[in-house]
Amino acid sequence: MKTHDYSKYASNYADLGMTGSYYMAFKDIPFLLEEYANNDAKVLDYGCGAGRSLRFIRDLGYKDIAGVDISQDMINEAKRLDRMGKYQLIENSIIPYDDNTFDIIFMSYVFLEVGNIDDIIKILNEFKRVLKENGHIIFITSIVKNIKDKWISFSYDFEENNKPLNHCQNLKLLIKDKNIILHDYNWTEYEYEYAIKKANLKIDKVHIPMGYDNEKYEWLSEKSIPYNYIYVLHK
Numbered sequence: 674m675k676t677h678d679y680s681k682y683a684s685n686y687a688d689l690g691m692t693g694s695y696y697m698a699f700k701d702i703p704f705l706l707e708e709y710a711n712n713d714a715k716v717l718d719y720g721c722g723a724g725r726s727l728r729f730i731r732d733l734g735y736k737d738i739a740g741v742d743i744s745q746d747m748i749n750e751a752k753r754l755d756r757m758g759k760y761q762l763i764e765n766s767i768i769p770y771d772d773n774t775f776d777i778i779f780m781s782y783v784f785l786e787v788g789n790i791d792d793i794i795k796i797l798n799e800f801k802r803v804l805k806e807n808g809h810i811i812f813i814t815s816i817v818k819n820i821k822d823k824w825i826s827f828s829y830d831f832e833e834n835n836k837p838l839n840h841c842q843n844l845k846l847l848i849k850d851k852n853i854i855l856h857d858y859n860w861t862e863y864e865y866e867y868a869i870k871k872a873n874l875k876i877d878k879v880h881i882p883m884g885y886d887n888e889k890y891e892w893l894s895e896k897s898i899p900y901n902y903i904y905v906l907h908k
């Protein structure tokens with residue numbers, strides 16, 4: 674199943690900022706990156722989309738950063754917004770870089786668009802190939818436990834979703850600010866752990882950012898229910 678029609682949504686997506694639930698997902702990324710890499714690190718943003726995540730990381734001081742994506746529409750948007758940025762298309766599932774190239778592979782909200790566990794394992798194996806021996810993979814994903822939970826930026830409250838959540842269920846999702854409808858695969862922690870193990874990678878930590886009262890948003894379920902999961906992996 675096609676989760677997103679980026680030929681239609683690439684330019685809307687290019688407008689997405691780092692506000693609301695996205696702020697929550699990315700707010701601890703500066704500290705995590707700092708823990709695992711210095712500013713000279715070679716960084717890959719896998720599934721960079723319209724470049725939002727790449728620009729976020731580059732603005733933290735990581736200058737040697739490249740983006741790759743399977744969508745030519747998204748790569749076009751990324752290049753339009755950032756003419757000097759390095760963005761490349763992934764063809765035939767191969768990351769267009771040599772073995773042992775990167776200190777950090779970053780990825781945000783990509784596994785939600787992959788509908789098969791074997792494909793997730795293949796992507797992780799490809800990460801292993803281009804990752805340096807002492808490198809780290811940092812990826813953000815979201816896991817929904819109850820479609821009725823209330824998020825400030827997203828809603829899953831659709832009739833179609835109204836059945837018991839099971840493995841890899843495809844969930845209809847509204848990005849409220851942009852009125853974009855998506856269909857994401859809802860992998861569980863169990864499945865991520867399975868895929869990571871199958872790819873012979875190790876989990877360094879799983880960080881779950883939460884919303885707090887002293888922040889600039891009126892959080893809803895973000896204050897009490899885990900939603901964004903940040904996995905840090907190594908070889």
Ligand SMILES: C[S@@+](CC[C@H](N)C(=O)[O-])C[C@H]1O[C@@H](n2cnc3c(N)ncnc32)[C@H](O)[C@@H]1O
Pocket residue numbers: 679719720721722723724725726741742743744747763780781782783786787796
């Ligand atoms: C939700 S967007 C996230 C973009 C960006 N990381 C961000 O946070 O703004 C997901 C991106 O993953 C890309 N994608 C989906 N499946 C992919 C795959 N198997 N390999 C690489 N990129 C993929 C899509 O084309 C899309 O640009």
